[in-house]
Amino acid sequence: xxxxxxxxxxxxxxxxxxxxxxxxxxxxxxxxxxxxxxxxxxxxxxxxxxxxxxxxxxxxxxxxxxxxxxxxxxxxxxxxxxxxxxxxxxxxxxxxxxxxxxxxxxxxxxxxxxxxxxxxxxxxxxxxxxxxxxxxxxxxxxxxxxxxxxxxxxxxxxxxxxxxxxxxxxxxxxxxxxxxxxxxxxxxxxxxxxxxxxxxxxxxxxxxxxxxxxxxxxxxxxxxxxxxxxxxxxxxxxxxxxxxxxxxxxxxxxxxxxxxxxxxxxxxxxxxxxxxxxxxxxxxxx
Amino acid sequence: xxxxxxxxxxxxxxxxxxxxxxxxxxxxxxxxxxxxxxxxxxxxxxxxxxxxxxxxxxxxxxxxxxxxxxxxxxxxxxxxxxxxxxxxxxxxxxxxxxxxxxxxxxxxxxxxxxxxxxxxxxxxxxxxxxxxxxxxxxxxxxxxxxxxxxxxxxxxxxxxxxxxxxxxxxxxxxxxxxxxxxxxxxxxxxxxxxxxxxxxxxxxxxxxxxxxxxxxxxxxxxxxxxxxxxxxxxxxxxxxxxxxxxxxxxxxxxxxxxxxxxxxxxxxxxxxxxxxxxxxxxxxxxxxxxxxxxxxxxxxxxx
Amino acid sequence: xxxxxxxxxxxxxxxxxxxxxxxxxxxxxxxxxxxxxxxxxxxxxxxxxxxxxxxxxxxxxxxxxxxxxxxxxxxxxxxxxxxxxxxxxxxxxxxxxxxxxxxxxxxxxxxxxxxxxxxxxxxxxxxxxxxxxxxxxxxxxxxxxxxxxxxxxxxxxxxxxxxxxxxxxxxxxxxxxxxxxxxxxxxxxxxxxxxxxxxxxxxxxxxxxxxxxxxxxxxxxxxxxxxxxxxxxxxxxxxxxxxxxxxxxxxxxxxxxxxxxxxxxxxxxxxxxxxxxxxxxxxxxxxxxxxxxxxxxxxxxxxxxxxxxxxxxxxxxxxxxxxxxxxxxxxxxxxxxxxxxxxxxxxxxxxxxxxxx
Numbered sequence: 032x033x034x035x036x037x038x039x040x041x042x043x044x045x046x047x048x049x050x051x052x053x054x055x056x057x058x059x060x061x062x063x064x065x066x067x068x069x070x071x072x073x074x075x076x077x078x079x080x081x082x083x084x085x086x087x088x089x090x091x092x093x094x095x096x097x098x099x100x101x102x103x104x105x106x107x108x109x110x111x112x113x114x115x116x117x118x119x120x121x122x123x124x125x126x127x128x129x130x131x132x133x134x135x136x137x138x139x140x141x142x143x144x145x146x147x148x149x150x151x152x153x154x155x156x157x158x159x160x161x162x163x164x165x166x167x168x169x170x171x172x173x174x175x176x177x178x179x180x181x182x183x184x185x186x187x188x189x190x191x192x193x194x195x196x197x198x199x200x201x202x203x204x205x206x207x208x209x210x211x212x213x214x215x216x217x218x219x220x221x222x223x224x225x226x227x228x229x230x231x232x233x234x235x236x237x238x239x240x241x242x243x244x245x246x247x248x249x250x251x252x253x254x255x256x257x258x259x260x261x262x263x264x265x266x267x268x269x270x271x272x273x274x275x276x277x278x279x280x281x282x283x284x285x286x287x288x289x290x291x292x293x294x295x296x297x298x299x300x301x302x303x304x305x306x307x308x309x310x311x312x313x314x315x316x317x
Numbered sequence: 318x319x320x321x322x323x324x325x326x327x328x329x330x331x332x333x334x335x336x337x338x339x340x341x342x343x344x345x346x347x348x349x350x351x352x353x354x355x356x357x358x359x360x361x362x363x364x365x366x367x368x369x370x371x372x373x374x375x376x377x378x379x380x381x382x383x384x385x386x387x388x389x390x391x392x393x394x395x396x397x398x399x400x401x402x403x404x405x406x407x408x409x410x411x412x413x414x415x416x417x418x419x420x421x422x423x424x425x426x427x428x429x430x431x432x433x434x435x436x437x438x439x440x441x442x443x444x445x446x447x448x449x450x451x452x453x454x455x456x457x458x459x460x461x462x463x464x465x466x467x468x469x470x471x472x473x474x475x476x477x478x479x480x481x482x483x484x485x486x487x488x489x490x491x492x493x494x495x496x497x498x499x500x501x502x503x504x505x506x507x508x509x510x511x512x513x514x515x516x517x518x519x520x521x522x523x524x525x526x527x528x529x530x531x532x533x534x535x536x537x538x539x540x541x542x543x544x545x546x547x548x549x550x551x552x553x554x555x556x557x558x559x560x561x562x563x564x565x566x567x568x569x570x571x572x573x574x575x576x577x578x579x580x581x582x583x584x585x586x587x588x589x590x591x592x593x594x595x596x597x598x599x600x601x602x603x604x605x606x607x608x609x610x611x612x613x614x615x616x617x618x619x620x
Numbered sequence: 621x622x623x624x625x626x627x628x629x630x631x632x633x634x635x636x637x638x639x640x641x642x643x644x645x646x647x648x649x650x651x652x653x654x655x656x657x658x659x660x661x662x663x664x665x666x667x668x669x670x671x672x673x674x675x676x677x678x679x680x681x682x683x684x685x686x687x688x689x690x691x692x693x694x695x696x697x698x699x700x701x702x703x704x705x706x707x708x709x710x711x712x713x714x715x716x717x718x719x720x721x722x723x724x725x726x727x728x729x730x731x732x733x734x735x736x737x738x739x740x741x742x743x744x745x746x747x748x749x750x751x752x753x754x755x756x757x758x759x760x761x762x763x764x765x766x767x768x769x770x771x772x773x774x775x776x777x778x779x780x781x782x783x784x785x786x787x788x789x790x791x792x793x794x795x796x797x798x799x800x801x802x803x804x805x806x807x808x809x810x811x812x813x814x815x816x817x818x819x820x821x822x823x824x825x826x827x828x829x830x831x832x833x834x835x836x837x838x839x840x841x842x843x844x845x846x847x848x849x850x851x852x853x854x855x856x857x858x859x860x861x862x863x864x865x866x867x868x869x870x871x872x873x874x875x876x877x878x879x880x881x882x883x884x885x886x887x888x889x890x891x892x893x894x895x896x897x898x899x900x901x902x903x904x905x906x907x908x909x910x911x912x913x914x915x916x917x918x919x920x921x922x923x924x925x926x927x928x929x930x931x932x933x934x935x936x937x938x939x940x941x942x943x944x945x946x947x948x949x950x951x952x953x954x955x956x957x958x959x960x961x962x963x964x965x966x967x968x969x970x971x972x973x974x975x976x977x
Contacts, residue, residue, distance in 0.1 A: 088882055120885035132876035136972060137898050146894075147884045182974040201885070459654075460661030463962070464953050467937065469665075472951050475939045477668040548784055555786050556921055560936055575789055577927075582792050583800040593789030601784035607895035 036206055036238040037063040037085070037123075038316070040098040044080045048091050057262035061207065061315025067232070067239045068272065069253035071246055071284075077262040078242045083210045085240075086123055087115050102206075121151040124199040125208040126228075129215035130191025134183035137265075141179030144198045144235075151202040166197040170227050173227045189220030196228055206238045214243070225252060239306075246273070246284055257315045258284075261308040267315045280307055325456050347613045357609020363602035371418040373452040377538050378412035382569050391585045401591050404577060408590065413569035421599060422474045424485055424554045424563075425547055430545075433539050436496020441527050441535065443497070444504030455501070456496045466491040467556060474562040481570075484563040488553050492546065499542060537614045545607035548600035555596050561582045652821055655963060658811050660712075662955045666948045667711050670705070712780020720949030725941055730838025730949035734931065738953070739824025740810060741930030745915040747850035748773060752915075753908055759858070759894055760865025765892055775862050791925035806845035808927035815841050819879070849926040853918055857911045864907045868900040875899075902973045909965035913958045 044056035044085065045248060056077040061068070073080040077312040084095045087107060100107040104121060107115065127133040135143060144163040148154065154162065160179070167175035170193040183191060199207065213221040219248050229252070232239045249256055250273040258281050266278040276282060283301040327344070333339035351357060370377060379398065386407030394402050401410040443454040460470075473487035507513060507530070516526060557563035560570025566573065571592040578589030656851035678694050686694075695701065714721070720730035725930050798805045806812060810826055819826070819833040827846065830838035872878065873896050879936035881895045882888075920932030927933070931950055 066919075083879075086883060088879060116885045116887060119883055124933070125879075125883045127876055127879065129876070133880045135877040135881070135895055135899070137901075137972075138895075146886075150885050184975050198880075202885075331640065344865070449814050456654075456657055460658050460665070463658050463662060463955065464665070465913065465949075465957050465958055467920055468951050468954050471920070471935065471939055472947060474948055475942075475944070495731050540742050552784075556788065559788050559921065560924070561940065572786070575786070576953065579792060582796050583881050586800075589789070589792055593786060593793070596786050596789065597784055600770075600786075601780060604780055604784050 035062045035064055036103060037100045042084055042097040044084050044089055045094045054262055056084060058312045059264055061257055062317050063238045063240060065236050065238050066255060067241060067253040068238060069249035069256040070242045070259060071249050072259035073244060076259040078259050079210055082111055082210050082240060082242050086119055086125060101154055119203045120147060122204050123206040124204040125210060126195050126199050126212045129212040130188060133193060133195060136183055138181060140194055144201060147198045148201045153159050166201045170197045188216045189224060192216060192224050193227060200231055205230060208240045210242045246288065263312040264315050265307060265313060267313055323580050328612040333409060351613045354609040354612065356605045360602040360605030363598060364606060365601060367418055370415055370570050371422050374415050378415040380409035382408060382412040382416040383567055394587050402587050404588050410591050413574060414591060417569040417571045420564055421551060425550055427485045427546065428492060428550045429543050432492035433496045436493040437500045437535060440497040440500025441504045441531050445502040445508055445523060445527055458497045461494045470553060470557065474557060479562045479565060481564045484554060484557045488550060496539060499538055500526055500535050503538060507531050507534055513569055540613045541614050544603060544610050547603035551596060551600045630705060632973045634724045654693055655959065658959055662717060664710060666951050667708050670944055670948050715952060721945035723946045724943045730946050734949055734953055737929055737931050737934045740928060741916060741919050741932060743827060744846065744850055744919055744928060745912060748853030748915050749912045751851060751854025752861050752911060756858040756861030757865050760862040761869050763866045764796060764869030775866060779859045779863040782809060782856050786926050787856060788921040792945055794818060794848050794852055805848045806841060810845055810929065811842050849922050849928060851916050853922055856918055860911050861907060865904065868903050869896060872896040872899045893916055902969050905968045906965045909961045914955060916957060
C-alpha cells in the first residue's frame, strides 16, 4: 500500500434551490496516493464538483460537508480561508477544461505565470521570469520568451492548455486535479497534452486526479478509476480491469461505445435503473 | 388525466393537450414566477391604482382642479378640505394631482405606442431587406442615437410649438432608435432560421413573413424594453412640462405643477414637493415592474 | 514529440509593413467616414428643425415694422430664395467655420456666447462625473462581490431612486433643504453676487481661475455654490455607473479564469481587483463616457434649477424667446460633444483591450 496523500471521507456538496436542496455530491469517500486516479461520469454526475470541493472552491450558496478532507493528515475542512489559500496552488492545483476561458484574456501569459509563482515563493521578478521560462520549456513550448509577452487569445488550444499546466505546476504542488483537461482540444493535440502532463506528474512524484467523461481515455491513462453516477461512486476498479467492471451502469457505458475489436450492428442504449442513485456510495479508499 | 382536475392542475400540466393549452400554461407559469417577485408586484399594484385613479378622477377628487380660490392661496398641508394644501391660485393640489394622473397616462400610453411601433417597422424592414436599405436605415438610427435625447426633444418642441401632443411627438422621435436596433437584431436571427425557410417554400411573401412571423417574435423583448423605458418617458415628459414646453396652463400636468411651485419653494415647499412625489412614485413603479418583467420574459438579460 | 505544428498555429508573425498599414488605414477611413455621415445627419436634422420653425427668420431680424424693401433685401441676404439643398450647403459652410449666426436676443455671434457659457457646464459635469465614478465604481464592484448582501441592496435602491426621480425636483428639494433650511451651501448661481467677475477669467472654470488668482474667498464661495448641483448630477451618474459596474463584474466573476486565480491561491481582494476588474475596464470606459455625455444633457434641467449660466440654461432661455440660431448652435455643439465622446471611448477601447487589435 502506498502512502496516502489525500483522504476524502463522506463528502457532500449541496445547493439550496427554489424546489428544495439539490445534492450534487452525496457522501463520496476515496483516497489518493502518488498515483493517477480517474473519476469518470456523465455530465451532472458530480465529478467536477468533487474536484472543486477538495479545493473548497464551491461558492455560496453551495455548501460543502465532509467528515474529513485530509491532505497528508491535515484536515482541509478545518482550515481558515487564509490557510486554505496557502494550500491552493502550492499543494493542490487544478487544470480546467478550456484554456480559452481559464486564462485571463487581458493579462500577458508571462504575467499570469509569474503571478502564480510569486504567490507562494518570495522570488525577485527576474528570478520568477527565468523560472517561468524554464517551466514553459518543460511543457515543450518553444520560443518561450515570445509566448511570455503574448496574450491568451493569440494561442491555440493545445498551447493554451500546456501554458495552464505550466502555470499550475510552477509552485510545485503535490496534487494536480485535471478537470476534463483535453475535452476542449483538437483530437490531434489531446495526446500531446496528456503526455506532457503525465511526464511532469511522474517526474515530480505527484498525485493526479483525472476527471473525465471519456471512459477509454481514463482506462488508458490512469491507474485506478472511480465511476460516479448522480453524485455517488457506483464502482471502483483498477484501470486495466475496467473492462471487467460489474456495475450495470459501467457495463452500460462500456457497451454503448463502439469498439474496433468487437464490431456490432447496433450500439446499446443505456437503460437507467433508479436504484443506482439510491444505493449507497462505494468507498474509493485503498 | 383525471376528470376532477382542478384549474391549477390544468394550468400546470406537464403535457399540454393543445397549443392553446401550452400557451396559457406558459403564461400562467410566467405569472407565478412574476408573482413571487414582491417588488414587481408592488410596482404593478401602484400602476393599477394609478389607472383606477385616472379613470375615476371626477369621483375621487374633492374639488374641481381648475377652480381658483384666491382667498385661500398657498394653504399648507392638512388644511381643512385640502389635505395637500392649495397652490398659488388657491386650487386644491390633491385634485390637480388626481387629474394629472390622466395626463401622465395619456402621454405614456401614446409614446409607448408610437415609438416601439415606429422602431419595429424600421428595424424589421432593415433587418429583413438588408443591403442598402439596411445601411441607410441604420445610419439614420445612429444619427438619432448620437443626439442627446432631451436636447433633441427641446429642439423639436421649439420647432413644432409647445403642447402635449407635440411633446409626445418629440419624445417619440427621440425614443424609437433603440427599439429599431432591438427589432433588427431579432429579425436577423429569426430571418436565417429554418422555419422561415420552410414558410418561404410554402410560398409566403415578405409582407406575410414580417407581419405574421417576425413581428410576433419581436414583441416580448420590445415589451420589456418599453416597460423599462416608461420611467424615462415620464421623466422626459415631466421635464418638458417643467420647462413650459409640454402641457400648457392651467392643465394640471405634474411637471408644470413643479415649475409653478418652484417660485415659492423656500416658503411654501409642499406646492412643488407633492407633484414631484407623484412623478417619483409612478416612475418607480414602472421601474419595479420592468425589472420583474425582464426576469420573467428574458431571463438571460437579468443580472 | 511532434509539437511543432501546434506551436506554429496562430503565431502573430511580423507581416510586411504594407500589410500592417493598409488595414489600419482602412479602418481609420471607415471610422472617419461614419463620423462624417453622423455629423452630416446631425446638422441636417438641426437645419430642418430650423426651417420648420413657425418663426419667420427675416421678420425676427428686421422687426415687424420694416418696409417691404428692407424685408426683401434681408430675405435675399439670408439666401432664402435658393433651393433648400443650397441653403443646407450654406448652413454647412457656416457651421464648419464655427459660425452659428448671431443671437437675436443680444445680436452677438452665437459661437461667442457658447464659448462663454460652455466652461460653466463643463465644470459642473466634470465634478459630477468624478463624484459618480469615484463612488459608483467601488459601490458596483462591492455589490457584485457581495451579491444579495446589504451593500447590494443599498446599491439597488440608489440606482432605482436615480432612475425614478425627476432631476429637477431632486434639485429643488436639495436647494430647499441644504440652502433654505440648513444653509450649508451657497444658493443659485456660480458665485455670490459680491464675487461676480472678481477673478479674471482665464480658463472659464471658476474653481481653477480663483486658484490661479490665489483668491481663496472666491474659491470657497464658488465651491459652496457648485457642490450641490454637482453632487446632484453626480448622484445620477453614480446610479448608472454603479449599476453597470455591478452587472459587468457579475459577468466576469462567473468566468472560468476567476476560478484559475482562486486555484492559484490568490486572496479574494486580488482576484476581484487584479483579475476581474482588469477585464471590465474597457466596458467601464464606454459607460463613463456615455454617463459624462448624459451629464452634459442632464445639466439642462439642473442649470435651470440652480440658475447656472451654462449651455443648458443658454439653450432653454433661447428656446423660450424663440432665438433659433442660439438653440441650433447649442444643439449642434452638444451633439458634437456626444459624438466626440463616443469616438474617444472607441479609441480607448482599442488601447486597453489586447483583443481589439
